[in-house]
Amino acid sequence: MGTLVMKFGGSCVGTTSALTQTLNIVLHESHQWERLVLVVSALDGVTDVLIEATDMARLGDQRGYRRTVANLRTRHVALAGTLPLEINEKAALEAEIDRLLLEMLNLYQDIANAHTQQEAMVHYDATIGMGERLTARIVAALIRQNGIPSVAIDGTGLIITDDTIGSATATLTETQHRVTSHLNPILDRQIIPVVTGFIGTDSSGRTTTLGRGGSDYTAAILGSCLQAQEVWIWTGVDGLMTADPQVISSAQVIPRLSYEEVSELAYFGARILHTHMMEVLREQQIPVRVKNFRNPRRAGTLIHQYNPHTSHVIKAVTSIPGFGLTVPLSSVIPTLEEIVEQVVKAVPPGHADVATSSRSSTYYAVYFLTPTAAGPNASHYIQTTLGSSLKANRNTQHWELKPVSIITVIGDYLNEVSAVTAGILQVMSGIPILALMQGPTGCSLSLIVHVEQSTDALNRIHQLILNSG
Numbered sequence: 295m296g297t298l299v300m301k302f303g304g305s306c307v308g309t310t311s312a313l314t315q316t317l318n319i320v321l322h323e324s325h326q327w328e329r330l331v332l333v334v335s336a337l338d339g340v341t342d343v344l345i346e347a348t349d350m351a352r353l354g355d356q357r358g359y360r361r362t363v364a365n366l367r368t369r370h371v372a373l374a375g376t377l378p379l380e381i382n383e384k385a386a387l388e389a390e391i392d393r394l395l396l397e398m399l400n401l402y403q404d405i406a407n408a409h410t411q412q413e414a415m416v417h418y419d420a421t422i423g424m425g426e427r428l429t430a431r432i433v434a435a436l437i438r439q440n441g442i443p444s445v446a447i448d449g450t451g452l453i454i455t456d457d458t459i460g461s462a463t464a465t466l467t468e469t470q471h472r473v474t475s476h477l478n479p480i481l482d483r484q485i486i487p488v489v490t491g492f493i494g495t496d497s498s499g500r501t502t503t504l505g506r507g508g509s510d511y512t513a514a515i516l517g518s519c520l521q522a523q524e525v526w527i528w529t530g531v532d533g534l535m536t537a538d539p540q541v542i543s544s545a546q547v548i549p550r551l552s553y554e555e556v557s558e559l560a561y562f563g564a565r566i567l568h569t570h571m572m573e574v575l576r577e578q579q580i581p582v583r584v585k586n587f588r589n590p591r592r593a594g595t596l597i598h599q600y601n602p603h604t605s606h607v608i609k610a611v612t613s614i615p616g617f618g619l620t621v622p623l624s625s626v627i628p629t630l631e632e633i634v635e636q637v638v639k640a641v642p643p644g645h646a647d648v649a650t651s652s653r654s655s656t657y658y659a660v661y662f663l664t665p666t667a668a669g670p671n672a673s674h675y676i677q678t679t680l681g682s683s684l685k686a687n688r689n690t691q692h693w694e695l696k697p698v699s700i701i702t703v704i705g706d707y708l709n710e711v712s713a714v715t716a717g718i719l720q721v722m723s724g725i726p727i728l729a730l731m732q733g734p735t736g737c738s739l740s741l742i743v744h745v746e747q748s749t750d751a752l753n754r755i756h757q758l759i760l761n762s763g
């Protein structure tokens with residue numbers, strides 16, 4: 295008993311069969327917990343479509359965004375139509391879907407009519423966060439139909455954030471006040487709130503979004519403000535994996551991880567949990583479970599505080615794209631560092647980052663990573679912008695900029711067990727290592743290799759993980 299926050303990702307709500315499965319989970323857990331809070335994402339693929347439509351509105355493509363709104367209506371109304379809802383509930387849901395879509399059309403209109411980019415961007419988050427608002431209504435209606443009081447709640451009334459467009463950060467004290475005054479009374483009345491993930495409000499009242507995959511972050515924030523016993527993330531996979539299963543077919547589910555390990559995993563490229571999620575939960579040590587909604591009986595991955603029994607074992611390996619810049623050493627290093635910093639900082643959203651830099655008596659080398667969250671254009675942007683800045687600088691004519699892969703091994707206390715590091719280096723024999731670095735929390739070790747050798751390196755290290763498990 296106690297409070298459980300459960301987040302359902304887009305794949306758990308995107309189809310009738312997925313929704314039925316999700317409903318069964320909610321009904322089951324509603325008997326096990328005193329208080330249940332649900333957080334939902336937009337239906338599968340909807341946020342991508344919304345982002346595209348917002349771009350259409352910015353370009354004044356009225357036919358384009360109207361078509362998108364019509365398609366979204368068809369998808370949501372059709373989904374609602376397949377659910378076993380009573381006639382009044384169905385009619386009310388359809389009316390609510392239409393009301394939100396009309397709101398969306400008006401926002402697109404405002405974007406299309408804006409005189410400046412800045413004016414247009416004011417509504418950016420409100421439009422891309424519409425998917426969650428639609429889902430929450432559908433899920434709440436379905437739960438009510440099954441005899442359990444439930445209500446859809448917009449995260450805009452609960453999650454207070456800074457004003458960063460597209461990837462805001464929550465202000466926990468203010469959010470705590472909202473949760474206490476708005477959410478607790480609902481829970482006291484034994485009603486299940488279905489809260490929209492991903493969206494919040496800044497201090498001026500503008501709708502904000504928490505970055506791609508931000509519904510995880512919403513669940514973590516609510517878990518923390520409600521002092522939940524646990525936060526469960528329901529998804530379409532069995533848990534966090536030892537490697538990206540699309541690259542390494544023998545990847546396996548990791549049963550347990552510490553908060554630090556998960557933070558490193560997210561930072562170094564595992565595309566599963568939002569990067570800010572762990573910061574919020576670690577403080578109160580609220581455990582997280584990542585589970586497959588199609589296989590709810592499987593344990594999934596448990597994320598919790600450091601456990602001595604699971605230490606000293608490497609758990610996962612990731613790969614993230616990046617660049618390596620080498621320049622013959624001259625007296626202009628400060629300028630060079632500034633150029634790199636400027637370019638890397640300008641990558642939207644969530645910045646690229648310098649992974650490591652080193653210098654010898656004759657050369658300066660810097661390696662930086664481009665997070666997956668920065669989008670597919672980030673690498674191209676870095677390559678061209680950095681290239682032209684360097685060309686423009688008289689003192690840096692002989693530079694070389696090459697794509698690299700940053701391979702990261704994750705495992706608690708890697709820094710204390712040199713045998714593990716030695717084992718990793720041993721399996722890498724024959725693959726040139728351009729740079730090597732230990733993460734500051736001691737649970738990651740990154741090796742920079744040529745792109746062509748990335749898969750080979752991943753495979754070798756992954757085999758080591760399987761052998762050591």
Ligand code: ASP
Binds near residue numbers: 336508
């Ligand atoms: N719908 C948002 C996204 O696709 C947020 C989320 O799913 O967590 O990024």
Ligand code: MG
Binds near residue numbers: 303507510566567
């Ligand atoms: Mg996600």
